[in-house]
Amino acid sequence: MKIAILGGGISGVALARLCAADGHAVTVLEQGERPGGLCKSRRYGxxxxxxxxxxxxxxxxxxVLDWQLARCGGDAGTVRTVRNTKIRWKDRWVPYPFENGVGHLTKDAIVDCMAGYIEAYATRRAGVPCPTNFGDWIDWRMGAGFARHFMVPYNEKIWKCDLRTMASDWVAGRVPEAPIEDIVKSAIGIDTEGYGHQSVFWFPKHGGFETMVRGTVEGGGFRLQCGITVERVERQGTGFRVNGEAFDLVVNTVPLPRIESAFAEIPADIRQDIRALRPISLINLMIGVKLSEPLPPLSWIYLPFPEQGPTNRVTYFSNYSPHNAPAGHGSFLAEVTHRGELKPDAAWVRSVIGALGxxxxxxPEHVVLAEWCNNEFAYIYQDLAFxxxxxxxxxxxDASGYLTxxxxxxxxxxxxDQCVQRAMQVHEHIRTVARDGTPKPLQLP
Ligand SMILES: Cc1cc2nc3c(=O)[nH]c(=O)nc-3n(C[C@H](O)[C@H](O)[C@H](O)COP(=O)(O)OP(=O)(O)OC[C@H]3O[C@@H](n4cnc5c(N)ncnc54)[C@H](O)[C@@H]3O)c2cc1C
Incomplete structure (x- = not known):
């Protein structure tokens, strides 16, 4: 089959590689000057x-992990790190997840968190159902103390809204519940680990996270066209046309609000739904520093409080790979979410760095480089209608014959990794379409 894949982020190039290996003629159409989307990296000196x-x-x-590591060059091409994440809580470093770090708070805050947690625990035991909005979910699940001392200020910083306007179902499966014994242990000073699925992670030695994308494209056996904006997608007979070129199958991976106007046949009510899908955007501040001593061995930290500036998370990026920064230097990524327009200027950058100081x-006086990058589509805002x-x-x-x-x-x-997993599932679907010779509705688990 001749397959068009719209968008050359990791989703698009992973699927392209899988389908090309089956002998399909695959073209990836990417608007940027190179593939990668949110997985791109860049160099300054x-x-x-x-x-x-x-x-x-x-x-x-x-x-999926093995597939991703292979794209990054396997053991020889990656650095393996044991995760060490903390919350900068006032002047303290509190281990993450917060429930497992509660013993590191002030005594007053420990009492607040534990009293609230016990109350919430009893409420849940009494059968009070899971609230449908995120703000009430935090109270229901963690209690008022944990809410006040971390969950609410941190999440308000990221989502920039009243948390009661957000749905709770997306978080319910995402935040594993710590056993109550662990929280009590932590409160009296016995360290507990917290959930373990990210306890070890990998990072490419050279080239940043984008190395995984390059390793997917190289030898992938598909045609990659960069600098191409997909402007017109339409059906023609049993096939499709993309920007005028004929294909047997079209798979979209471009953010839906960016591509909706290109699809000729989307009904008006579905268009309206797509236009209402709002993203949360992200300014990522890339900071290089001269070091007088090595950075602490942290992976990333969370900054919940307004007085710490607008940054919600800082990655100790030169700890991921020694090649991320030159000798004698270190680097950080400071993430600042926003809605709509935020155009950083020199004063804004200085103030963010000042707050991190x-x-x-x-x-701040050791900073030798500060650049920023805006990502319009970073997080999904899940309001109650989402x-x-x-x-x-x-x-x-899924019923249209287009895949997305x-x-x-x-x-x-x-x-x-979940994008790659989805690419594998879509690839299986395409195999059945190719085998049976008829399009069928996409069914994803
Ligand atoms: C702050 C943050 C931290 C993250 N941390 C991690 C992490 O630690 N580990 C991890 O695995 N994942 C992480 N992710 C998630 C990861 O970045 C995404 O899951 C993944 O990059 C999404 O890939 P994608 O291909 O689906 O989309 P995208 O990367 O958004 O790709 C879409 C592509 O479509 C292109 N495009 C747009 N419009 C058009 C058009 N009209 N025509 C043609 N092309 C177009 C874009 O240029 C882009 O290349 C993180 C994400 C964020 C925001």
Missing amino acids: EFTFDEAGGHIVFSKDKK TAGILH KDRISRVRKWF FGRFGRYEYHNS
């Missing part, structure tokens, strides 16, 4: 940075 905040290679799925993360809206959109696409997947191509809150 001897510094390498990821463009969309700190990315790590990990997966709960062994097959006040929070004890870095010495679930119904996206299920109507997916249903239309990817973080914003399907609006699934997926990391790159």
